[in-house]
Amino acid sequence: MEPNSAAEILPGLYRAVLDRVAQLELAGHRDAAGLMRSKGTRIYSRSWDDRARRELETLLRQHGVDASGQPRSARRARNRAARTA
Numbered sequence: 001m002e003p004n005s006a007a008e009i010l011p012g013l014y015r016a017v018l019d020r021v022a023q024l025e026l027a028g029h030r031d032a033a034g035l036m037r038s039k040g041t042r043i044y045s046r047s048w049d050d051r052a053r054r055e056l057e058t059l060l061r062q063h064g065v066d067a068s069g070q071p072r073s074a075r076r077a078r079n080r081a082a083r084t085a
Contacts, residue, residue, distance in 0.1 A: 006053045013056040014044045020063050036063050 017040035024033035036059060043055045 006050055007048045009053055010044065010048050010056065013053065013060070014040060016060055017044075017056060020060065024063070032063065 017036065021033045021037045021040070024030075024036065039059055040056065043052050043059065046052055
């Protein structure tokens with residue numbers, strides 16, 4: 001297997017989806033959380049290929065998370081702080 005194969009990346013992406021689902025639920029956004037969970041589960045249950053990787057990354061971006069699992073707002077704040085330093 002190549003170092004960054006979908007089979008190595010997908011579990012971490014799916015974990016990030018589940019973490020974001022939990023955050024959405026805690027914030028009271030249960031409908032969005034349920035939709036994200038069902039889409040994520042459907043993607044993760046299919047073939048573990050580049051298409052699934054791209055779809056999970058897109059799902060995370062649509063719900064405010066970058067591919068590393070970091071909320072986009074936190075990443076933006078770090079970038080702003082680095083620019084002002």
